[in-house]
Amino acid sequence: MLNTPATSTQVTHGQRLWLYATVALVMTFLVIPCILVIPMSFSDSQYLEFPPRSLSLRWYEAFFTSPEWIQSAVVSLKVAGLTTVLATVLGTLASYGLYKATSLFTPITRGLLMLPMMIPLIFVAIGVFFVYARFGLNNTITGLVLAHTTLAIPFVMIAVGNGLKSFDPNLERAARSLGASPVTAFLTVTLPQIRISVFSGMLFAFVTSFDEVVVSLFVSSGANSTLTKRMFANIRDQVDPTVAAISSMLVALSIVVLIAAQFVKRKDA
Amino acid sequence: MTLAMDGAPGMPLNRAMLKSARRRERRIFSGLALPALVLVACILLIPFAWLAWLSLFDAAGNLSAQNYARLLRPAYVGSFLTTFKVAGLVTALCVVFGYPVAYLLSQLSARAAQILLVFVILPFWTSVLVRTYAWLVLLQRNGVINDWLLSMGVIDEPLALVHNLTGTIIGMVHVMLPFLILPLYASMKAIDPVLLRAAANCGASPSQAFRQVFLPLSMPGLASGIALTFVLCLGFYLTPALLGGGRVAMWSTQIADAVSKFSNWGAASALSVALLVVTAVVLWGVRRLTDALSFSAGKP
Numbered sequence: 001m002l003n004t005p006a007t008s009t010q011v012t013h014g015q016r017l018w019l020y021a022t023v024a025l026v027m028t029f030l031v032i033p034c035i036l037v038i039p040m041s042f043s044d045s046q047y048l049e050f051p052p053r054s055l056s057l058r059w060y061e062a063f064f065t066s067p068e069w070i071q072s073a074v075v076s077l078k079v080a081g082l083t084t085v086l087a088t089v090l091g092t093l094a095s096y097g098l099y100k101a102t103s104l105f106t107p108i109t110r111g112l113l114m115l116p117m118m119i120p121l122i123f124v125a126i127g128v129f130f131v132y133a134r135f136g137l138n139n140t141i142t143g144l145v146l147a148h149t150t151l152a153i154p155f156v157m158i159a160v161g162n163g164l165k166s167f168d169p170n171l172e173r174a175a176r177s178l179g180a181s182p183v184t185a186f187l188t189v190t191l192p193q194i195r196i197s198v199f200s201g202m203l204f205a206f207v208t209s210f211d212e213v214v215v216s217l218f219v220s221s222g223a224n225s226t227l228t229k230r231m232f233a234n235i236r237d238q239v240d241p242t243v244a245a246i247s248s249m250l251v252a253l254s255i256v257v258l259i260a261a262q263f264v265k266r267k268d269a
Numbered sequence: 270m271t272l273a274m275d276g277a278p279g280m281p282l283n284r285a286m287l288k289s290a291r292r293r294e295r296r297i298f299s300g301l302a303l304p305a306l307v308l309v310a311c312i313l314l315i316p317f318a319w320l321a322w323l324s325l326f327d328a329a330g331n332l333s334a335q336n337y338a339r340l341l342r343p344a345y346v347g348s349f350l351t352t353f354k355v356a357g358l359v360t361a362l363c364v365v366f367g368y369p370v371a372y373l374l375s376q377l378s379a380r381a382a383q384i385l386l387v388f389v390i391l392p393f394w395t396s397v398l399v400r401t402y403a404w405l406v407l408l409q410r411n412g413v414i415n416d417w418l419l420s421m422g423v424i425d426e427p428l429a430l431v432h433n434l435t436g437t438i439i440g441m442v443h444v445m446l447p448f449l450i451l452p453l454y455a456s457m458k459a460i461d462p463v464l465l466r467a468a469a470n471c472g473a474s475p476s477q478a479f480r481q482v483f484l485p486l487s488m489p490g491l492a493s494g495i496a497l498t499f500v501l502c503l504g505f506y507l508t509p510a511l512l513g514g515g516r517v518a519m520w521s522t523q524i525a526d527a528v529s530k531f532s533n534w535g536a537a538s539a540l541s542v543a544l545l546v547v548t549a550v551v552l553w554g555v556r557r558l559t560d561a562l563s564f565s566a567g568k569p
Binding site: 125214 | 294295296297298299301302305306308310311315316317319320366367372373385387388389392395396398401402404405406407411412413416446447475500503504505506507524525528534537541544545548552
């Protein structure tokens with residue numbers, strides 16, 4: 001087995017053992033923190049240990065019985081839901097508009113809309129905090145949704161743009177020549193064809209908002225604190241195992257999202 | 270003849286109408302990007318212009334370069350140096366660990382690569398806050414890593430792995446690795462394996478084929494991966510703030526402190542403008558470099 005060639009340049013598997021070992025180490029490094037936190041969250045003691053000496057649901061109970069934690073989780077879900085809707089609509093419209101009409105301004109427009117992905121979050125955070133203070137938008141759901149939507153638009157545009165790249169424009173032309181208005185043609189021909197991309201854009205938008213920390217840290221507080229803001233404060237000030245329970249649920253959530261994305265991709269293929 | 274006479278005056282009119290209809294439609298389609306554009310302008314561009322304007326005035330409201338002169342103070346210069354040191358170190362470690370992973374992934378069958386990619390994508394989809402918290406728990410004084418090292422007899426007393434530079438670097442490498450691996454993997458996938466076989470046929474040893482054919486062809490992908498990682502590191506706030514324990518003063522933590530601890534908007538805005546300028550310069554420089562690299566890699 002080890003002496004069989006591994007590549008077309010006649011390297012054997014035996015000669016590449018060091019490569020396999022390195023990759024295995026890096027993969028372990030990448031996955032361990034995401035996985036270890038799950039068993040540790042079932043620990044019965046104040047100190048997180050692995051393996052936990054005795055199991056309990058104590059920290060999950062602490063989360064579900066705390067009004068503050070539940071309140072912030074509700075805020076996060078509300079903000080992420082609204083952001084998903086707004087970012088998907090705005091991002092899809094923009095992506096489609098740029099696809100249909102190419103002009104001198106297309107590259108500039110696209111560049112501007114991609115900007116939120118490239119600018120350091122800390123800068124977005126203080127800029128938004130500064131401007132919101134003048135319009136009374138700090139600590140409001142509206143303020144959070146607007147900021148998160150801006151951050152999510154580039155991801156929606158990338159996803160939808162990919163879908164449009166493989167879309168056959170003749171289908172839409174056929175619809176138009178048969179008398180469909182531009183809106184009807186888009187809604188009944190184009191949108192169904194790119195729905196998988198729009199859906200993955202939605203997924204990205206939701207995760208972008210739900211996991212966002214830095215902007216929320218500055219523009220949310222009190223009753224409108226997001227889950228991540230409360231977690232950040234908690235991690236910084238005391239290491240409370242309740243956060244381990246929340247983290248495990250979030251890891252479980254990302255596994256579900258990953259499986260959903262794979263499933264959608266397979267169905268698409 | 271009459272037919273042609275009838276058609277002739279109509280045609281230019283028709284064409285003009287079609288042209289104007291097409292132009293109108295194009296305007297409407299361009300307008301579809303407008304709502305998103307307005308939002309980005311309100312959330313990003315206006316704050317940026319406002320802060321940049323603000324950075325030009327001193328506390329008394331007079332036009333001055335005071336805020337920028339302050340950036341030369343030792344505390345700020347120190348934080349710039351720390352930022353570049355951390356960003357450079359993290360990027361270098363990501364290259365060392367990420368390149369072999371991307372290489373192996375690109376050589377595997379599609380099915381095997383898909384399975385191994387899950388190991389890269391799962392952390393990518395997991396919240397940075399959760400991962401940073403996990404490292405905090407693993408690396409702390411009585412954490413899992415120290416426990417294991419103690420019980421195996423590698424060390425006699427717990428190491429300080431967190432609330433310092435070491436912890437910051439470990440956490441940041443973990444966050445940044447997928448950003449390097451994924452674009453690098455995509456560009457390595459695009460390298461034609463026939464070229465390597467050709468090199469072998471021409472008598473190149475496997476290491477020669479790798480060094481003279483594969484490595485140069487993977488350079489543009491590597492350069493863009495490095496640029497992305499480095500730029501993300503420059504403005505990274507979360508992990509240094511939590512794993513640095515206040516001991517690792519980065520650019521981003523200085524900006525946050527200037528606002529939340531001192532309410533010094535002059536300093537914060539000057540720092541932000543400087544950070545944006547450096548980010549833009551790095552991105553621009555790397556794009557030039559990538560263009561040059563892909564040009565030379567494309568040459569026979």
